[in-house]
Amino acid sequence: MNAAFRISGAGRLSQARTASFSFDGKSYTGIQGDTLASALLANGVHLVGRSFKYHRPRGFLSAGAEEPNALVQIVRDNARKTPNVRATVQELYDGLSANSQNRWPSLAFDVGAVNDLASPMFSAGFYYKTFMWPKWAWKDIYEPKIRAAAGLGVSPEKPDPDHYASRYAHCEVLVLGGGAAGIAAALAAAETGVRVILADEQAEFGGSLRFESGARIDGQDGYAWAQGAIAKLMAMDNVRVLSRTTAFGYYAQNFVGLVERVSDHLKNPGRELARERLWQVRANRVVIATGAIERHMVFANNDRPGVMLASAARTYLNHYGVAVGRNVGVYTANDSAYAAAIDLKKAGVNVAAIVDLRDNPSGAVIDEARALGIEINFGRAVVSAGGKLRVSSMTVQPKNGGGGRTIPVDAILMSAGWTPSVHLFSQSRGKVAFNDETKRFVPGTYAQDCVSVGACNGTDGLDATIDEAYAAGAKAAKEAGGKAGRAAKPKVDAGESWSRGMLGAAPGAGPGTTVKAFVDFQNDVTAKDIRQAVHEGMHSIEHVKRFTTNGMATDQGKTSNMHGLAIAAEELGKPIPQVGLTTFRAPYTPVTFGSIVGHARGALFDPTRRTATHGWAARQGAVFEDVGNWKRAWYFPKAGEDMHAAVNRECVTVRKVGGLFDASTLGKIEVVGPDAAKFMELLYTNPWEKLETGRCRYGIMLREDGFIYDDGVVGRLAPDRFHVTTTTGGAPRVMNHMEDYLQTEFPHLNVWLTSITEQWAVIAVQGPKSRDIIAPLVEGIDMSDEGMPHMSVREGRICGVPTRLFRMSFTGERGFEVNVPADYGEAVWEALWAEGQKHGATAYGTETMHVLRAEKGYIIVGQDTDGTVTPNDAGLDWAVGKKKTDFVGIRGLTRPDLVAKGRKQLVGLKTKDPKVVLEEGAQIVADPKQPIPMKMIGHVTSSYWSENCGRSIALALVAGGRDRMGQTLYVPMPNGTIEVEVTGMVFVDEKGERLNG
C-alpha cells in the first residue's frame, strides 16, 4: 500500500518495491530508492528534529547535502549509531532504524523548548557573555551543563566494527559534480582518451536534472539523458565513475580528497564491504561542476516544519513521487519557485497562492502558473508562518506594509535565489569575485589548474552550461595531453534558466524587528542576531560569524552565508564585497574519522618489528615489551614466577654461569670506504685512525651543540670497514645524521653508509661460561684471551654460517655478541641455547639487561641522558679524543655553559634503607626541610632492585654530583622523604676483573 503522500504515477522510483523502516520507534513503509527524507514525507512526517539552541521543532529544508535541520541518528546496533546523519542524504534500506535528536522526552513535547521562550537570554554572543563569571564556574558548572544540553546525537557504546578503505588515484581530468555540467565536461574529456574521474555526492547522477522537468537533451528527458551518458562513461576503460562520493577537500597542487559512501545504503553490508572509501586523487586538471544551492526566504517562523526550499519540493515530487503537502503556499523572489508551483499543481496539489516580492515580473513560467489558475501576488511578502509542529498558515502583506491576510497552507515553498557552490574553488585558494548585477560571488582569480563550469560559475541556463562545460572538459583534457575528441556535443532542446533573487532579511524581518526569522537554521541564528552583532562592534564578517556562530554548524552555512553577509552589510552600510565572504574550509560536508583513519588502526596502526628469535621466545613464554616498533623479550618467567622473581633469577644466573640475550634490535651501520676512518673521526668523539683491525671501541656521538646524541660499540673489520652499532631507538636518526654530514658537510670523503640492522641477528652470550658455550660451535676463530681479547671482533663461522663475532660486554662479565645473518638467527640461537643448557645458562630479557648494565654503571643514552648531557657530565671524558682538531660537537663542548661548574653529573645513589627502590624520574633535594617549592638539584635516571648486590641501586643526574661523593641527599615522595647516599656509578666488580673472569 502506498503511503498517503505518494502520488501514483509521479517520480522515477518503482512504487512496487517497498522497504519498511522505523523513525523514533514507529514503523513506516517507503520504497527502494527513497531517501529517509522522501520516505518520511511520503508518510506525511515533517517534524523530524529539534533545533540546537532553542529546541524549536524542525522539518526538512532541502532535499540534499545542504540540509541544516533534518539531522537524525541511524542505529544499526550498539556499535553502529551514527549521529547527525542528514535524512535528505541517507538512502532508505529495508529495516532502517532512525531516531530524532536533541529532544527530551519526545520530539513533539520537548522540555528544552523552554529555551525558545527564554530566547531573549540566549541572543547572539550569549555563551561569551553569560558564562564568563565567576571563572571557576565555567569548568565545573557551565561547560558540563551546556555540553550535556547541547549534544546532538548519542555516541555508540562500542568501538566501530566497520572498516574503511583508502585509495590513491591519479588522473588527467577530475570532474567534481555529476549534474549536466559535470557529465558534459566528463564526456568531452573522456573522448580524448585521458584518464577521467567523475564524482558526485548523490546516489544517482543528474544533479538538478532530478527535478528540472523542463530539461530536454539530445531528444530525451534531461534525467534520462544523464543516465545514458553515465552508462556510456562507465563503459569506457579510461573513465572512473564514482557515485555517492563527495569531494570534501581541495588541497595544494590539485590534490583532492573524496569520500565514497560504500555501504551505508545497504541493508546488510557484509564484512567484505568497507563502510566508506577515502580517495586521495592527484589530478592534472580539475573541472569543478558543483552547481548552486537554493536559498530560503528570511521571514518570521521560516523554520516551521513544512517550510522548505522550492527546489526540494520539486525534487520530492519529480524524483521520489512525493507531495510535500496538499495545500501549499509559495514565497519567492525569483522565477524558480514558479516551476515548483507548476509541477505540484499539475500533480494535483492545491497551490494556495504564490507570493512574489518582485513588483511586476514577467516571463514564461509566470504566464504558465497564471494559466493553471494559481493565484499570484506581486509586491507582497510572507511576514510570518503560522503553526508550531507543522506550518498551518502564511500571513501575507504588501511588502511596504499595510493590511495583511492569513492564508491556510500545510507547506510553504520558498526561493530567495541560488548561491553558486564555490566551496571547492575557494578551498583551492581561488579568489571569488562579487557580481553586483546578479548579487552573487563567482570564481574570480584561480590559484590552481582548475576551472569552474555551470551554475557554480554563475552560468545560467542549461544550454550555456553544457556549452561551457563541454568546452572546458575538452580543453582540460587537451592541456593534460589528450588527443582531439570526435563525438558531438550534447544538444540542449529545452532547459530552465533563472537567476537573481534577493539576499538578506525579507520585509517584516528587517531592521528594528525582533521576530525569529532564521538565517542559519542549524545554529539557530536569526536576522536580529546578526544585526545585534554589528551593533556590539563586530564589523568584520569573520567576527560576526564567530559571535553569532552563523555558518559554523556542520552544514557550514551552505544556505545561510549569503543572507548573513547581506544583513551585516546592510547594518554596516557597506557594499557586500567590502564586508567580504568568510573563508570556506574543508570538509565540504562532515567526514567520518573512520574514513580518514582508514586501515591504520589496531594492529595496522603502526608496523610491528620482530627479531629472528621472536618465535622461540614466545614459545618459551617470554613477556614482551614494546621498544619503538620492536617487540623485545622483556623477561622469561618460569612457572610460578612473577616479573621480580624471574628478573632476579636471570640476573644472578648471568653473573654465576651465563645468559643468552637477543640484541638484534641494536642499530647497525656499516661504514665503508677509503676515508671510513676519517669519517668516523669526524662523527664520533673518539680517535679511530689508530684503532687496529679486529679491535673494538666504545664510541660517543655528539650533536654540534656538544650533547650526547648516541653511543655504541664499533668494530674495525678492515682498514676501510667499520661495523658501527647504535642504540635501538637511535638507529634511524643516527643513520640520517651520518648521511647528512657525509652528503652535505663532508662530501669530499669517499665513504659509503649502509644500514645493516636487519641483516644481522645478534645474540649476546654473557657470563663466566660464555666462551665455553660458544666455542664448540665456532670454526676459524681463536677464542683464547690472547687470540681474542676483550673488545675485539673476528670473522669466521658459527654452526656453519658466517659470523661477525664481537667480544664485548654490556654486563661486566666476560661476554660475546654473535652476529649471524638474520635468516640463521633462530637456528644459531637454538644451537647456543642447547650448549647453554649444558652449563645451566639462562635466557634473559631487556629488564635483566637493564639491571646488569646499571650494576656496572653503563649508561643508556636517552634514559640516563636527556639531550642536555655532555660526555663529561656522564663521566665519559675518557672517550673524547683530546688531540683531535675536529669532530661534530667539538666546538659545542667548549661553550661557556658546558664548561661551567655545578653542571648536573651522573652519579650512583644508594638508599639508606637498602630495600627501598627509588622511582625513576624522582626529584632530588639537598635539604628536605626547606619550604616548598624546594630547590631541585637533580633526578633519578635509572633505578632497580639488584639481587646481585642484595639491595637497590640507582643512577642519577645531580648538580655537582662528583663533588658530593658520600653526601646524604633526599628524595621527597608523596609517602615520605627517602634518604640516599651519593656513590660511584659501579656497584659490581669495580676493578672490571670479571670481563676476563
Added chain:
Amino acid sequence: MLLIRCPYCEEERPELEFRNAGEAHVVRSANIAGESDDDFEKFFFIRANPKGVIYERWRHIHGCARFFNAVRDTVTDKFIMTYKAGEPKPAKLPGASK
C-alpha cells in the same frame, strides 16, 4: 599534500617521501674548534624565519635518500625551485611572490 621535485630523481614526488632538514646555506666552519662564541651562536642557534622566500634543506628520505636544497614561499607554501646540495643560492627565482 604538496608535490616536491627531487633534483636528483628529476621527478615531482609527493611530500610524504620527503623530510625537511632545516635552513640551507648554513656553512659549518672548516676551523669550527677555533670559532668565537658569537660565530658559533650564529652558526648553530640563529635561524631565519622569513615571511616569504625561505631556503631550506630537504631529504628525499623515502626515495633516493639525497639531501637537496629548496626555495619555498612561506606565505603561499609553494616550492619555487629545488637544486642539488652544494650548489650556490640561485641568483634568480622563477615566480616568487617577492
